[in-house]
Amino acid sequence: MSSSTQGATLSTNVVGLVDGSSASHREVSVFDGLPIYVKELIAGGAAGAFAKTAVAPLERVKILLQTRTEGYHSLGVHQSLKKLLKNEGVIGFYKGNGASVLRIVPYAALHYMTYERYRGWILENYSALGTGPVVDLLAGSASGGTAVLCTYPLDLARTKLAYQVKETRGNDSRPTHIRPQYSGTKNVLEAVYKEGGLRALYRGVGPTLIGILPYAGLKFYVYEELKRHVPEEHQSSIMMRLSCGAIAGLLGQTFTYPLDVVRRQMQVEHLQPSLQDRARYRSTFDGLSSIVRNQGWRQLFAGLSVNYMKIVPSVAIGFTAYDTMKAYLNVPPRQK
Numbered sequence: 001m002s003s004s005t006q007g008a009t010l011s012t013n014v015v016g017l018v019d020g021s022s023a024s025h026r027e028v029s030v031f032d033g034l035p036i037y038v039k040e041l042i043a044g045g046a047a048g049a050f051a052k053t054a055v056a057p058l059e060r061v062k063i064l065l066q067t068r069t070e071g072y073h074s075l076g077v078h079q080s081l082k083k084l085l086k087n088e089g090v091i092g093f094y095k096g097n098g099a100s101v102l103r104i105v106p107y108a109a110l111h112y113m114t115y116e117r118y119r120g121w122i123l124e125n126y127s128a129l130g131t132g133p134v135v136d137l138l139a140g141s142a143s144g145g146t147a148v149l150c151t152y153p154l155d156l157a158r159t160k161l162a163y164q165v166k167e168t169r170g171n172d173s174r175p176t177h178i179r180p181q182y183s184g185t186k187n188v189l190e191a192v193y194k195e196g197g198l199r200a201l202y203r204g205v206g207p208t209l210i211g212i213l214p215y216a217g218l219k220f221y222v223y224e225e226l227k228r229h230v231p232e233e234h235q236s237s238i239m240m241r242l243s244c245g246a247i248a249g250l251l252g253q254t255f256t257y258p259l260d261v262v263r264r265q266m267q268v269e270h271l272q273p274s275l276q277d278r279a280r281y282r283s284t285f286d287g288l289s290s291i292v293r294n295q296g297w298r299q300l301f302a303g304l305s306v307n308y309m310k311i312v313p314s315v316a317i318g319f320t321a322y323d324t325m326k327a328y329l330n331v332p333p334r335q336k
Contacts, residue, residue, distance in 0.1 A: 031329050040113040043325035048108020049101050051318035057081065057093035058310035059100065063162045065303035066264040077306045096162030099185040103154030107147045112322055115143035115220060116334070133228075137221040144216025148208055153201040155208070157188040159267045204266035207284040211259030215252045222248035223319055236327075241320040249315025253307060258300040260307075262287035 031039060052059070061080045064072040072080050084092045119139035122129060129135055148155075161182055182188045192200045226244040227235065234240050266281050281287035291299050 034329075036331060037113055037117065039329040039331050040116050040326070041109040043322050043329060043331065044112030045105040045109035046325050047112070047318045047321035048104040050321050051108075051314045052100055052104040053097060054317055055310040055314045056097040056100065057084075058306050059097075060084065060093055060095060060162050062303040062306045062310060063096075063159060063264060065306065066261050067159075067163055067268050069163065077309070095164065096158050099154060099158035099161050099188070102185055103151050103158055107151040107154075108318065110150055111143050111147040111216070113143075114146045115139050118142045119334070133221050133225045136224045137217040140220030141213040141217035143220075144212040145209055147216075148205070148212050152205050152208065153189055153192075154185070156192065156201060156203065156267055157182075157185045159264060160188050160192075161185070163268045204263040207259045207263040207266065207287065210284055211256040211263065215256040218252035218255065219248045219315065222251055238320060238324075241323055242316040245316035245319035246312045248319070249311040250308065252315075253311045257304055257307065258288060259284065261300050261302060262291065265291065 031042075034042075058077075061072075061077055061084070064080060065075075065077075072083070075083065081093075088095065119135055122135050122139055123131060129138075161184075164181055182191065189201065192203075196203075223244050226247060227240075230237075230240055230244075262281070262284055266287060281290060288300070
């Protein structure tokens with residue numbers, strides 16, 4: 001094939017991808033033979049990695065606020081970002097992001113793919129439920145639980161890495177680690193397993209599951225329900241998908257945020273000196289009541305403002321990237 005012909009083909013592909021035309025899909029032959037669920041895994045994983053990296057600095061600050069990290073718990077979002085930049089540089093914004101992306105790729109891939117599978121299974125086997133948004137609610141909840149159980153140790157590692165901070169002491173401008181350091185995701189997993197076995201790797205999974213079931217269900221429910229009310233000619237609009245995704249993430253997170261705070265504190269409580277002399281949280285309810293009693297009810301919403309700043313673009317980008325990737329991979333429309 002001549003260079004001019006190759007250039008013309010490449011131009012056609014680029015234009016087709018932008019306008020969503022089916023011609024571009026026919027050019028992507030490398031994906032044509034893949035099963036639908038594999039394409040959904042690829043689309044979900046790519047969407048999750050892209051969205052997570054985009055909001056990594058806000059995710060780091062949120063964890064520091066949730067866990068009442070020394071030197072950060074009394075600061076706001078802006079001041080926390082400034083302090084991180086001063087003490088750790090730009091790389092500090094992304095501490096733990098490698099573990100986060102390592103977790104989010106399989107998590108998002110499983111989350112989106114199993115949502116599609118559960119949704120189809122419910123429609124085929126439980127016709128009495130109809131085809132309305134309740135199906136999206138159930139499928140979203142089940143897929144969220146499945147993804148959490150399969151990837152939770154990676155989330156634990158991400159939190160422990162993000163929890164580590166550096167401080168400058170006195171006139172010494174050199175950063176000083178104020179806690180034992182983990183060298184990376186593998187080191188975290190090995191150390192935690194050595195300390196408490198498999199059970200330690202799932203420390204905090206209770207509130208995570210309790211939180212993810214309604215959150216994931218509401219997220220898919222609201223997103224798909226909003227899309228149903230959009231005229232057909234605007235269904236492929238990027239702005240439409242971003243708007244629907246943002247609202248879905250905002251509503252879903254609001255109802256489940258206190259459970260996320262309990263989860264984070266359970267994940268790092270053995271690293272906090274102030275907690276060494278008292279019993280650890282025995283359950284999700286014990287964690288909620290203890291936080292209210294000892295830290296005040298406001299702590300249940302610590303970092304919520306930064307989470308709103310994070311969740312709006314994160315979920316919006318995630319849903320948009322997923323739908324766009326599905327179109328690129330030529331995944332057929334969902335069963336109505």
